[in-house]
Amino acid sequence: MTIHITQQLPIPSHFDPAKVGEVWRVPYQQRAAEAKAWAVQHHISLAAEDRERICLLAIDVQNTFCIPGFELFVGGRSGRGAVEDNVRLCEFIYRNLGLITEITPTMDTHTAMQIFHPIFWVNKAGDHPTPAATMITLEEVQQGVWKVNPTVAYSLTQGDYSALQRHALHYTRRLTEDGKYPLTIWPYHSMLGGIGHALVSAVEEAMFFHCIARSSQTNFEIKGSNPLTENYSVLRPEVLEGAEGEAIAQKNTVLIQELLNFDKIIIAGQAKSHCVAWTIDDLLTEIQKVNPKLTRKVYLLEDCTSPVVVPGVIDFTEQAEAAFQRFANAGMNIVKSTDSFI
Numbered sequence: 645m646t647i648h649i650t651q652q653l654p655i656p657s658h659f660d661p662a663k664v665g666e667v668w669r670v671p672y673q674q675r676a677a678e679a680k681a682w683a684v685q686h687h688i689s690l691a692a693e694d695r696e697r698i699c700l701l702a703i704d705v706q707n708t709f710c711i712p713g714f715e716l717f718v719g720g721r722s723g724r725g726a727v728e729d730n731v732r733l734c735e736f737i738y739r740n741l742g743l744i745t746e747i748t749p750t751m752d753t754h755t756a757m758q759i760f761h762p763i764f765w766v767n768k769a770g771d772h773p774t775p776a777a778t779m780i781t782l783e784e785v786q787q788g789v790w791k792v793n794p795t796v797a798y799s800l801t802q803g804d805y806s807a808l809q810r811h812a813l814h815y816t817r818r819l820t821e822d823g824k825y826p827l828t829i830w831p832y833h834s835m836l837g838g839i840g841h842a843l844v845s846a847v848e849e850a851m852f853f854h855c856i857a858r859s860s861q862t863n864f865e866i867k868g869s870n871p872l873t874e875n876y877s878v879l880r881p882e883v884l885e886g887a888e889g890e891a892i893a894q895k896n897t898v899l900i901q902e903l904l905n906f907d908k909i910i911i912a913g914q915a916k917s918h919c920v921a922w923t924i925d926d927l928l929t930e931i932q933k934v935n936p937k938l939t940r941k942v943y944l945l946e947d948c949t950s951p952v953v954v955p956g957v958i959d960f961t962e963q964a965e966a967a968f969q970r971f972a973n974a975g976m977n978i979v980k981s982t983d984s985f986i
Contacts (some may be wrong), residue, residue: 652739652984653686656853659734664846666714667728667839675849688742694970699906700737702749703913703920703949705730705831705847708751708833708840710914711822715840716776716832718915718950723948726914730844733912734947734983736848742984745906747851748863748899749843750878752834752919757796758871759815760830766793777957782816800871807887811872812918814887820894824882825918827874834868836973876922879930894952897976900930905953908941908986911949920949921967928974939975945967947980 650981658678682688708715710726735742756763765780767790773780780790792812797805816827825908834841843851855862868875870893874882879900881893901909903909909927911922924944931938972978981984 653688653741653783655735655738656682659738659846659850661731661734664731664734664844665710665724666798666845667707667711667842667902668845670845671850672853672961675853676856679853682741682853683857684688686742686914688857691745694745696743696886696907696986697745698743698908698910699903700744700910700912700922701878702733702747702847702851703923704834704910704915705733705748705844705913706752706840707842707844707970710844710847713914713970715831716952719949720916721953721959722950725953727882727912729912729948731787731803733945734846734850736912736945737847737854740986741854744854744858744910746860747854747904748865748917750865750913750923751843751852751869752875753836753837753866754834754868755871757799760828760874761810761832761951762896764793764796765790765829767791773829774900775829775831776954777940778829780816780818780829781826781977782813785813785816786879790944798910801804801972810887815873815883817882818872820898836869844911848962865896870968874921877926878923879918879926895926900927903927904930904938906932906941908943910943910945910986912945912981913962915947915952915964916949916968917951917964921964924968924971928971928976932974936975938948939971942971942976943985944976945981946978973975 684956707719710730717895737804758764762775784790792808794805797803797808801807819827820953840876851862872882872892878896880895884891884893886892911924951960953959953961
């Protein structure tokens, strides 16, 4: 007879909250053996046997956003936001190991020559925009305050610079017309092949432990590699078509359907004001197309996410809170990681 766990579990002794803000190597083989033994000790069933299928969508829990000193550390107003969020996220995973069916971490994935990185743009003096402090508007592109850096055309459009200029004008116009954030120039971050791209070590370890204990493969979702559009949401890029109406990107219809097939969807990660909010917003749009009542199966871990705050430069806290209030008004559940809801 299979025993199905319905109560919260203890947190394994290997978890050290003091190390969540650090980068280190996960001892996979050791953790795999421990996870197997943990499953036996606590009568944890296989994920395939779950009566209620629950997905944890962990958005961009990567070093670049979550480790102090890295490129886009999300400190929130406390200055320690993402680190504290991830302590709670790891504890949530361990406590609910026998209940979470599948974990889907998204992986923001970039190269240098992308539309939101400094190298893509120059002003009349040939200088690149200052990252995190520059938002490029439609009017600035129209007036030539910012233009595409001619040197990137070789790598992105086989030397067709005019095509990139047309795209820049089209892109900023679409952001304006769709009510999106202006094009923000970010520091180089989540660089493919770099240490910033990796999951936070403690979170990776918790996900790996879950994978082995429950025989449920972690479902990694790559996003953000298209050089011609931003991709805050894992469900769709900011702009889907080019200046001539041609498709340059598409919605992640496979993941959308996978999420909607779960009985509960739990969402955490970084940053609350950007990739988290945009993903939830897109999920809400898809839910409303199918059945608005499905919003009730979405749970937002408000204590496992923080907004982008750069002291003295930008503070997206109010926008993040407004977005979460809108999601709650639509029927989604705003919860804490310590609440009993699964």
